[in-house]
Amino acid sequence: xxxxxxxxxxxGCSKILAQQIDYQLETTIHYYADSVQINDAYVKxxxxxxxxxxxxxxxxxxxxxxxxxxxxxxxxxxxxxxxQKGVAVIGVNYxxxxxxxxxxxxxxxxxxxxxxxxxxxxxxxxxxxxxxxGHSAGGYLASMVxxxxxxxxxxxxxxxxxAGLIPFSGHTITHFTVRKERGIEGTQPIIDELAPLFHxxxxxxxxxxxxxDRDMELLGRYEENAYMMRMMKVAGHKNTxxxxxxxxxxxxTYPAFPLLINEVKGILDEKD
Numbered sequence: 189x190x191x192x193x194x195x196x197x198x199x200g201c202s203k204i205l206a207q208q209i210d211y212q213l214e215t216t217i218h219y220y221a222d223s224v225q226i227n228d229a230y231v232k233x234x235x236x237x238x239x240x241x242x243x244x245x246x247x248x249x250x251x252x253x254x255x256x257x258x259x260x261x262x263x264x265x266x267x268x269x270x271x272q273k274g275v276a277v278i279g280v281n282y283x284x285x286x287x288x289x290x291x292x293x294x295x296x297x298x299x300x301x302x303x304x305x306x307x308x309x310x311x312x313x314x315x316x317x318x319x320x321x322g323h324s325a326g327g328y329l330a331s332m333v334x335x336x337x338x339x340x341x342x343x344x345x346x347x348x349x350x351a352g353l354i355p356f357s358g359h360t361i362t363h364f365t366v367r368k369e370r371g372i373e374g375t376q377p378i379i380d381e382l383a384p385l386f387h388x389x390x391x392x393x394x395x396x397x398x399x400x401d402r403d404m405e406l407l408g409r410y411e412e413n414a415y416m417m418r419m420m421k422v423a424g425h426k427n428t429x430x431x432x433x434x435x436x437x438x439x440x441t442y443p444a445f446p447l448l449i450n451e452v453k454g455i456l457d458e459k460d
Contacts, residue, residue, distance in 0.1 A: 219280075262284075269441075318350060319350070320350055336381070397431070
């Protein structure tokens, strides 16, 4: 009887593993309303996103991914390492300096996240399982949208509804491009309302920060993330962690993507 039960379990698992998940990619979705973009060519050009999602899954999780590029360059992407992982991925474009200045690119990032909250259910996704991530400038945007509640609040969304924040090598101090806009040298650290560190709070979503090797990272990026971790804990936040990837510098996305997927799965398992 035990052998039969084991055999039946094996057959059942095999059928589950054999099921194919079909994915679909929809591109160039405008995340602002027509009334916003109709008279602004730059909004129409840059404020778009791509959605990659599993078609035959119910209540899937979604990762909103912000590209890097110093807030001055870069293009939306669906990272290959995040494909076919049972989750949706949203790659976001946002407006860039010098055509715009702070906080416009943060507002764009928040509008894209708001689009996900308001629309992902129509594709089969779970609006309670939206995760925010990105690399470098994208990590900075993810942290700002998740920690300064006013940006999503403008769209009627509580930032605490984000299932998890997973920035890669993001500034936690005020971004160096924001400082450049003000004529401040990139080597002069500033912490103000445009710094994630300014918005530490105990009730924020789970926060996992990932950086490269502290001796290889850009402009002390590990150390400022370590300070962010410390201050979140001092503020009473119960779920802030920092991972340092030895042997990798600022371009540490390749080994970090599996950590992102594991974090998503871990948070979802805790909810179940």
